[in-house]
Every structure is written in structure tokens, then in C-alpha cells.
Amino acid sequence: MSEAVAPAPGKGSRGRGGPSLRRRRALIPLLFVLPGLAWLILFYAIPIVSQVWVSTQTGNPDDGFVQTWNFSVYPDAVSEYLPQIGRSFLYAGTATLACLIISFPLAYFIAFKAGRWRNLMLLLIILPFFTSLIVRVVAWQTLLTDDGLVVNTLQAIGILGPDGRLLATTFAVIAGITYNFLPFMALPLYASLERMDRTLLEAASDLYASKITAFRKVTLPLAAPGIFAGTLLTFIPAIGDYINAQLLGTPNQFMVGNVIQSQYLTVRDYPTAAALSFVVMIVVLILIAIALRFVSTRQLSEAAAA
Amino acid sequence: MRTTADRIRTWLLGTWSLLAILFLFAPIFVIVLFSFNDNQGRFNFTWQGFTLKHWKEPFAVAGLGEAMGTSLLIALFTTLIAVALGTFVALALVRYRWRGRGATNGLVFLPLATPEVVLGAALLGWFLTMGLVRGFVTVLIAHVMFTLGYVVITVRARLEGMDTHIEEAAADLGAGQVTTLWKITLPLLAPGLAAAALLSFAISIDDFVVSNFTAGQTVTFPLFVYGAARQGVPPQVNVFATAILVIVVCLMFANLAWQRRAARKEGIPVPEAQPLGI
Amino acid sequence: MAPESMDLFFEKIVEGDDVTRRSALKRLSAGAAMMSGSAAFLAACGGVEGTSNNDANQDTDVSHPKTAIGTLVVSNWPLYIDEGKGGKPSPTITGWQKANDAKMKYLEDYNDNEEFYAKVRQELENDQGIGRDLIMPTDWMAARWIEQGYAIPKDKNNVPNEKNLIPTLRKPPYDANRNYTLPWQSGITGIGYNPKKCGRKLTSVNDLFDPKFKGRVTMFSEWRDSAGLVLLGMGKDSQTASKDDYLEAINKIGEESSKGQIRRFTGNDYTTDLAKGNLWACVAWSGDLVQLKAENPDLEFLIPEEGAVTWSDNMLIPQKAKSPYGAETFMNYVDEPEIAANIAEYVNYFCPVEGVKEILTKRNPELANNQLIFPDKATTDQLRQYPNLGAAADREVTAAMQKVTGS
Numbered sequence: 001m002s003e004a005v006a007p008a009p010g011k012g013s014r015g016r017g018g019p020s021l022r023r024r025r026a027l028i029p030l031l032f033v034l035p036g037l038a039w040l041i042l043f044y045a046i047p048i049v050s051q052v053w054v055s056t057q058t059g060n061p062d063d064g065f066v067q068t069w070n071f072s073v074y075p076d077a078v079s080e081y082l083p084q085i086g087r088s089f090l091y092a093g094t095a096t097l098a099c100l101i102i103s104f105p106l107a108y109f110i111a112f113k114a115g116r117w118r119n120l121m122l123l124l125i126i127l128p129f130f131t132s133l134i135v136r137v138v139a140w141q142t143l144l145t146d147d148g149l150v151v152n153t154l155q156a157i158g159i160l161g162p163d164g165r166l167l168a169t170t171f172a173v174i175a176g177i178t179y180n181f182l183p184f185m186a187l188p189l190y191a192s193l194e195r196m197d198r199t200l201l202e203a204a205s206d207l208y209a210s211k212i213t214a215f216r217k218v219t220l221p222l223a224a225p226g227i228f229a230g231t232l233l234t235f236i237p238a239i240g241d242y243i244n245a246q247l248l249g250t251p252n253q254f255m256v257g258n259v260i261q262s263q264y265l266t267v268r269d270y271p272t273a274a275a276l277s278f279v280v281m282i283v284v285l286i287l288i289a290i291a292l293r294f295v296s297t298r299q300l301s302e303a304a305a306a
Numbered sequence: 307m308r309t310t311a312d313r314i315r316t317w318l319l320g321t322w323s324l325l326a327i328l329f330l331f332a333p334i335f336v337i338v339l340f341s342f343n344d345n346q347g348r349f350n351f352t353w354q355g356f357t358l359k360h361w362k363e364p365f366a367v368a369g370l371g372e373a374m375g376t377s378l379l380i381a382l383f384t385t386l387i388a389v390a391l392g393t394f395v396a397l398a399l400v401r402y403r404w405r406g407r408g409a410t411n412g413l414v415f416l417p418l419a420t421p422e423v424v425l426g427a428a429l430l431g432w433f434l435t436m437g438l439v440r441g442f443v444t445v446l447i448a449h450v451m452f453t454l455g456y457v458v459i460t461v462r463a464r465l466e467g468m469d470t471h472i473e474e475a476a477a478d479l480g481a482g483q484v485t486t487l488w489k490i491t492l493p494l495l496a497p498g499l500a501a502a503a504l505l506s507f508a509i510s511i512d513d514f515v516v517s518n519f520t521a522g523q524t525v526t527f528p529l530f531v532y533g534a535a536r537q538g539v540p541p542q543v544n545v546f547a548t549a550i551l552v553i554v555v556c557l558m559f560a561n562l563a564w565q566r567r568a569a570r571k572e573g574i575p576v577p578e579a580q581p582l583g584i
Numbered sequence: 585m586a587p588e589s590m591d592l593f594f595e596k597i598v599e600g601d602d603v604t605r606r607s608a609l610k611r612l613s614a615g616a617a618m619m620s621g622s623a624a625f626l627a628a629c630g631g632v633e634g635t636s637n638n639d640a641n642q643d644t645d646v647s648h649p650k651t652a653i654g655t656l657v658v659s660n661w662p663l664y665i666d667e668g669k670g671g672k673p674s675p676t677i678t679g680w681q682k683a684n685d686a687k688m689k690y691l692e693d694y695n696d697n698e699e700f701y702a703k704v705r706q707e708l709e710n711d712q713g714i715g716r717d718l719i720m721p722t723d724w725m726a727a728r729w730i731e732q733g734y735a736i737p738k739d740k741n742n743v744p745n746e747k748n749l750i751p752t753l754r755k756p757p758y759d760a761n762r763n764y765t766l767p768w769q770s771g772i773t774g775i776g777y778n779p780k781k782c783g784r785k786l787t788s789v790n791d792l793f794d795p796k797f798k799g800r801v802t803m804f805s806e807w808r809d810s811a812g813l814v815l816l817g818m819g820k821d822s823q824t825a826s827k828d829d830y831l832e833a834i835n836k837i838g839e840e841s842s843k844g845q846i847r848r849f850t851g852n853d854y855t856t857d858l859a860k861g862n863l864w865a866c867v868a869w870s871g872d873l874v875q876l877k878a879e880n881p882d883l884e885f886l887i888p889e890e891g892a893v894t895w896s897d898n899m900l901i902p903q904k905a906k907s908p909y910g911a912e913t914f915m916n917y918v919d920e921p922e923i924a925a926n927i928a929e930y931v932n933y934f935c936p937v938e939g940v941k942e943i944l945t946k947r948n949p950e951l952a953n954n955q956l957i958f959p960d961k962a963t964t965d966q967l968r969q970y971p972n973l974g975a976a977a978d979r980e981v982t983a984a985m986q987k988v989t990g991s
Contacts, residue, residue, distance in 0.1 A: 029398040031394075033398040035391050062979070104328070110323070113319060121323070124327050127330075144330060147861045167862060179330070242423020250844075254990040265519070267986055284424070349860075368690065369693070533693060539855045
């Protein structure tokens with residue numbers, strides 16, 4: 001992994017103290033990192049890997065499951081739930097694109113035009129997400145309800161037919177995902193635009209006749225890491241989303257997350273659920289691996305925490 | 307040199323941005339508005355007049371107050387543990403070079419990029435395998451796990467922006483590592499820690515997906531809402547949601563003001579890109 | 585009795601399959617209780633090791649002496665008990681608290697049979713308590729709790745009011761002597777609809793599949809309700825229908841679902857959509873509709889001409905309950921006709937207690953004549969019960985329905 005070099009470790013390099021002291025100092029970072037690292041290994045890494053163990057068991061929820069190393073669960077689960085898996089990628093992809101279209105002008109405006117409103121606007125982007133996901137999606141249910149203001153307006157201006165509806169449609173699900181992941185796109189975009197050297201832009205507009213060319217040849221390439229990070233950070237969590245499909249869609253919109261959720265929490269077919277969730281994890285890891293060829297973990301993780 | 311085309315472009319961009327922010331706020335508006343709805347009967351989705359009664363009696367719905375209490379408690383413990391663990395991880399990552407730094411960076415980042423449903427499913431499978439009965443503790447474990455990365459990254463950013471001269475001076479004056487850490491580094495880090503704490507608190511208190519998998523019978527606020535949503539969400543839920551929002555915003559502004567003052571004292575320019583102290 | 589479960593039992597014993605003996609026994613007793621209409625079998629089975637405490641036919645000499653109750657924890661379905669005026673706690677709860685000098689933590693967190701079971705299963709398997717003294721599983725789920733040995737038999741001396749139970753509910757197949765359970769309320773799974781939106785009166789189950797209602801129809805994700813009703817619409821008896829009949833009905837539901845006819849599969853969350861007007865017609869529970877009429881007077885409940893499905897939710901004491909005695913006092917309290925009348929007046933389901941109709945005739949004659957609360961013979965003749973398919977077939981049908989509901 002490519003890493004930005006950290007600032008020089010101030011104390012260790014001074015050479016004060018004997019070898020035993022130095023060895024003790026070498027232990028310090030380990031001591032610092034150990035509790036946190038242990039937590040992540042115990043409650044992240046091992047559980048993720050243990051999905052394999054759970055997935056290859058056979059049995060039924062009433063009599064229990066025993067380990068039989070039944071790897072056929074993977075092709076079985078994938079082929080059985082192919083529509084849901086396909087939808088996950090389709091919806092997550094569409095929503096990511098929608099996020100990009102909505103956020104790019106927004107991020108651009110905040111970075112270059114907002115002036116003293118900049119911080120306020122950034123705050124406004126994040127603010128809605130300090131209410132619980134469930135509460136927000138339920139609010140969308142209220143907004144999009146069949147006899148509601150939004151539907152009636154759209155019917156009046158002819159966008160929706162008189163029998164048309166928004167709730168329980170693919171549109172509602174994708175719109176819901178777009179809504180819920182928008183900041184994951186907008187903030188990395190903003191960060192990359194904001195970091196841009198303005199003199200470059202000025203030089204560009206001097207050099208190129210049209211603003212559009214300047215945008216295409218200078219702004220866009222410079223914003224690429226942001227677009228990239230934003231796309232990844234929107235797309236990956238969106239693949240696993242199930243709340244939007246659950247509350248705004250119908251079974252014809254259910255995604256792989258819905259399957260994992262109900263197999264684990266209602267049907268109790270743990271092997272299938274574990275297999276599907278492990279497959280999703282593998283896909284995610286592949287996506288991240290591809291991403292790391294273009295940006296550093298650093299950029300990604302900072303974008304994630306933005 | 308500003309041309310008419312420029313102005314039109316700016317205006318279009320501004321309008322677009324305004325619409326985007328309206329989109330973001332549409333459900334928030336509904337949530338806040340319906341906390342004041344004088345609803346008759348058991349549903350709360352048509353506007354029937356203004357009232358303050360739900361704000362006066364936020365605990366009128368059985369179980370809601372308790373769920374909120376559980377959520378607050380989990381968020382509090384999560385914050386304490388995650389900030390404690392995460393700060394030291396960040397210190398190790400920034401101040402020292404050691405083998406495994408790259409891998410650790412990766413491990414810190416991965417949970418942030420893993421879909422929540424996978425986190426929840428993996429933990430549930432693990433808890434079931436280990437025979438660990440789900441409840442308060444398992445939710446806490448899960449929340450610490452997925453907030454830890456946010457803490458590390460937030461604190462790391464602050465650490466890297468920090469002047470190391472004071473620490474070096476302290477070391478030169480004979481202060482031990484522990485003393486330097488305790489008396490110099492941590493106080494300087496305080497605004498970063500506050501931001502990290504705020505972030506983990508906010509993430510923990512709003513989490514639904516992972517909690518749904520790991521809670522067993524424990525009911526947190528989002529889980530309560532999910533259960534109640536089947537019968538129509540009572541307006542008190544809107545009251546609590548609005549209250550959380552207001553409190554978090556106030557804390558953010560307080561932290562921002564504090565950061566600015568601290569920065570002014572140190573003579574460091576205010577970090578522009580950190581409007582939320584995040 | 586169930587020959588397949590017996591075969592299976594011996595097979596496992598002989599072959600030493602990885603399925604443990606204990607689970608084979610469990611399965612045997614599961615099959616037994618499913619088919620327990622036959623009392624003779626149960627008597628024969630009474631001596632089988634490991635099932636004796638599950639045996640529904642054995643007269644219990646359970647004794648739960650009167651002790652301080654402390655706080656009784658009850659988990660019930662939402663909106664299933666009377667409410668005090670202006671958001672005050674339920675008079676039934678406060679009344680019981682006063683009469684027994686105890687407190688009650690009344691949780692409305694029993695939202696779905698399978699979901700609740702999945703939630704507490706770990707504790708059950710570890711032989712731990714689930715932090716509750718009384719829960720309200722539906723018949724088939726109550727059967728599962730009893731079969732698995734997760735229920736505490738009740739001390740009948742503490743529940744003298746059991747005598748008030750209406751005769752038809754005294755001997756359910758899964759708990760023939762009511763050693764474990766008592767019905768809380770019963771109800772009908774029929775059709776809830778809005779005649780104004782539908783543009784006509786509905787009469788048949790098959791009206792749910794009217795293409796005009798496309799996307800405005802929901803069904804329960806629970807196959808016993810949805811497929812049962814659809815089977816009745818197909819002219820079959822849902823109570824005696826076979827596994828294959830059910831699979832056929834589920835297949836039909838699946839076709840309608842992929843056509844977009846069915847908007848969602850729900851639990852008790854259909855009520856919100858129905859009241860909002862998002863639904864025109866749906867599979868619904870009787871009491872809900874009586875309550876929803878208060879929100880939206882246009883709504884109607886229909887017992888389709890082909891018949892409807894009936895069920896009970898039952899009070900059951902889960903294993904390691906803190907105060908079985910306290911739970912019994914509550915069972916006894918709500919079987920008091922006066923108290924039962926209060927609950928019936930509010931929740932509008934079938935009342936399982938005798939003498940309530942007389943009380944309500946004086947208090948609220950309109951309610952007393954409501955077929956959905958006090959059905960006459962003509963109505964009850966239209967009602968069919970849940971089927972007994974046996975555990976394995978049950979799982980198969982559940983899996984098929986799961987596929988249709990898309991998860």
C-alpha cells in the first residue's frame with residue numbers, strides 16, 4: 001500500500017538512552033495499537049472470515065446446523081438469489097450516478113462560489129444525517145404516499161399518470177438510496193475540488209478559449225480522485241442497503257441485503273445468509289483492491305470520515 | 307473580469323445547489339413538522355393542526371423513553387471506548403514507525419468501507435458461533451468496532467496538523483514519554499478528540515442495521531422506531547429525532563467555536579476544511 | 585400420527601446420523617403434537633423419554649405458590665389491549681397491578697411470530713430466561729414453544745377463571761388440556777378493503793387479483809394466512825389442505841407478485857398503508873379493521889364467500905420466567921368477564937371468554953352484535969383453522985413462501 005510518509009518520529013531518533021531503552025521505546029507503538037487492533041481483529045476480521053465457517057454448515061433451524069464443509073451453498077445461494085444480487089448492483093450503480101450528478105455542481109458551487117456560506121452549506125449537507133436512517137426513510141414514506149402532495153403534484157403536471165404512484169416502485173428505492181448516500185459523494189468531491197490550485201484554473205482559462213474546455217481538461221482530471229473516492233464510498237455501502245428496498249419498494253425491488261437480513265433474522269437459514277454476505281464482502285474487497293491502484297487508503301479513509 | 311455568462315453560470319449552480327439542499331432537507335422538514343402535529347387516532351401522517359403536547363409528554367409512549375435511554379447509554383460507552391482505543395492507534399500510526407503500519411491502516415479503513423449488512427451479518431454469525439447471547443454488550447462491541455475507524459482518522463488528521471516542537475521541547479526538558487503524552491500531546495489533541503467523540507456518538511445513536519443484527523432483545527431508539535413503524539410511528543418519535551438533531555448541531559457549533567478559540571490562542575490559522583470539526 | 589416422524593426417529597437412532605438423538609426426539613414430539621388430534625397416540629407417547637415434560641395430555645401437578653410478583657414482564661402484539669383515556673396506561677394493567685400489589689412492564693414488541701422467536705432463540709437454547717413472564721404466540725408458534733420444551737406449564741389452581749373459556753377454544757390440538765396456554769384473543773384473516781377506492785363491493789378472495797387493483801394489494805408474508813385464504817379462493821379447505829396444495833397457492837401468489845399485482849408482503853404493518861389510502865384491498869385481520877374504521881370510516885372487513893381463516897394468539901409462560909405465579913394471576917385476571925369485556929371493547933377481536941357478550945349488550949349493543957367480535961354460527965361455519973402439516977413440510981412451505989416474498 002502506498003503511504004504518505006509520516007512526520008519524523010521526533011523522539012526515537014535522538015539516540016538518547018541505551019539499547020534497552022530503545023527496545024522499550026520500540027514497544028510503545030505496539031502497546032498503543034494493541035487494544036484497538038485486537039478489537040478490530042476480534043470483532044471485524046475474524047467475524048468476516050468466520051462467515052465461511054457458518055456458511056458451509058448444513059441442517060435446519062429447528063434441529064441445528066452441523067459443519068459439513070458444504071461449499072455448494074455458494075453456487076446455490078448465488079444462483080437462487082441472482083435477481084436480488086443483480087438488483088443490488090444495478091440500483092447501487094444508478095444511485096451512485098445520480099449522487100454524482102446531484103453532488104458535482106453542488107460541491108463545485110461550495111468550493112468555488114459559496115464564499116462565506118461555504119461552511120454553512122457543508123453543515124447543511126451533513127445535518128440531515130444526524131437523524132436515524134429509519135426515521136428518515138419513514139419520513140420519505142409519508143412524503144411519497146399515494147394520495148400525498150408530491151404524487152398529486154406530479155399527477156397534476158402530467159409526469160405521473162392518474163393511476164401512477166411513487167411509493168413501492170423501483171424509482172422510490174433508487175431515489176431513497178441516492179438520498180441516503182449523497183453526502184458520501186458530495187464531501188469527497190468537495191474536498192478534492194477545494195484542494196485544487198486555483199492558479200491552475202486561471203491559467204487554464206487563459207490558455208483555452210472556452211470555459212468548457214478548461215473544465216474538461218483541468219478541473220475534471222484534478223477532481224478525479226474525489227470522484228473516484230466518492231463513487232466507491234457511495235457504491236459499496238449502497239450494495240448492502242436493504243432499508244430503502246424494504247420500506248420504499250416491493251419484493252420485486254428487494255436487494256441482496258434484504259435476503260441476508262431475513263435469512264439471518266427471520267428464516268434462520270444461517271448458511272445461506274452467511275454465504276451471501278461473504279460473497280458481498282469478496283466483491284467489496286475486489287472493488288477496494290481495484291480502487292487502491294488509483295488512490296491511497298489514506299485518501300479513501302479520509303474521504304470516508306469527511 | 308466577470309461576464310454575463312459567468313454570472314448566469316454561478317446563478318445556475320447556486321439554484322442547483324439550493325435544490326439539492328432542499329432535497330436533503332425534505333424528510334427532515336416532515337420529521338420536525340409532524341412532531342407538532344395534533345394527530346387524532348393512532349396515525350401521524352396527515353396534518354391536523356399545531357400542538358406542543360408531544361413535546362410536553364415525550365415519554366407518553368411506552369418503551370420509547372427506555373429505548374432512548376439504552377441508545378444514549380450505548381452511544382456514551384461506545385464513544386468512551388472508541389475514543390480511548392482509537393486515539394492510541396492514531397498516535398502509533400502518526401508518531402512512530404513500525405512494522406505492520408500499512409496493514410493496520412488497512413484494517414482501520416476496511417470496516418468503514420464494508421456494507422453495514424455485512425458487518426451485522428458477520429457479527430451475528432460470530433456471536434452465534436461463540437454462543438454469546440446478544441444484548442447490550444454485543445451492540446456495544448459492534449458499535450465500538452465500526453466507530454473506531456472514524457476516531458482513528460479524525461484524530462490522525464489533527465495529530466498530523468499539530469506542531470511537534472512543543473512535544474520535543476518537553477522531551478528535551480526531561481519529561482518522560484508518558485508525561486509528554488499526558489501533559490502536552492493530549493491537551494493539544496483535545497479538539498480533535500472532541501470531534502471524534504461527537505462523531506462516534508452521533509453514528510452510534512443513529513445506527514440501525516448493525517444493531518438490528520446484534521441487539522437480540524435489547525431495544526435501541528432506531529430499533530424501537532422500526533418496530534413502531536409497522537403500526538404508525540407515534541409523534542414522540544419525531545420529537546426525539548428532532549431533539550437529537552438539535553443537540554448534535556449545538557454540540558458541533560460549540561466544538562467549532564472551541565476549536566477556533568484554541569487555534570487563535572496557538573496562533574494557527576483556522577483549518578478551513580473542517581467546518582464541523584470533523 | 586405422523587408416520588414419517590416415527591420413521592425418521594428410528595432411522596436416526598439406528599444410523600447414528602449426525603442429527604442428535606435429542607433432536608430426533610424433539611422432531612418426533614413435534615410431529616406428535618402437530619398431529620395430536622389423536623389423543624390415543626399422545627397417551628402412548630407419554631412415556632417416551634425426553635418428551636414427558638412436553639406431553640400435552642398429562643395432567644400437570646404443577647404448583648406455583650403465591651409469592652411476591654415484583655415486576656411482571658409481558659410481551660404482546662401492538663395495540664392489543666385497552667387504553668386509558670388521554671394516553672393513560674391500560675385500565676386492565678393498572679387494575680391487575682392494584683389487585684396483585686405488583687408492577688407490570690408491558691411491552692408491545694411481539695411484532696411477528698418468527699421474528700420474535702429468532703430474537704430469543706439463543707437464550708432458549710442456552711436454557712436461559714428470555715426476560716419475560718408472558719408472551720402471546722399464535723397457535724402454531726405456541727405449539728413450537730411447547731414441543732421444544734420452552735414453555736412452563738401453568739398451575740391451574742391459580743387460574744380458576746379458566747372455566748370461563750368458550751367451549752370451542754378449550755381443546756386446541758397442540759395443548760389439548762390447556763396445560764400451558766390460554767387464548768388471549770382470536771381473530772379472522774380475511775380481506776380489508778376500501779369500497780370507494782375499489783369502486784365496488786368485494787365478495788371473493790379472488791377479487792384481490794382484480795387487475796384494476798394492481799399495486800394496491802398487500803398480503804401477509806405469513807403463508808398460513810395468505811396461502812390459506814388463497815386456497816379457500818381456489819375452492820380448497822385450508823384446514824385440511826396438503827403441503828402440495830399450499831405450494832400451489834404460494835405459486836399463484838408468486839405469479840401475482842411478479843406481475844406487480846401485490847404491492848408488498850407485510851406483517852401487521854399493512855394497517856398504516858391501508859389507512860393512508862395506499863392500499864385498496866388486502867389480506868387483513870378482523871380486529872384491525874374494526875379499529876381502523878375509526879381512522880378511515882370507508883374501510884370494510886370482508887369474510888369472503890369462500891370462507892376465511894381463524895386463529896388465536898395465546899398467553900404462554902416462557903422458560904425460566906421470573907414469576908410464573910404472576911403470569912398466572914394475569915391470565916386469571918383477563919379471563920374475568922368484566923375485564924375481558926374492557927379489552928374486547930377496545931381491541932375488537934373475538935373474545936375468548938364467556939359472559940362478555942351479555943356485559944357488552946348492556947354497555948355497547950352495537951359492538952355486541954358485531955359478527956367480528958361475537959360471531960354467530962353462520963359466521964363460524966365459514967371459518968377454517970390453520971393446517972397441521974408437520975415440521976418438515978412446514979419448513980418446506982415456509983421456504984417456498986420466503987422465496988415469493990422476495991427475501
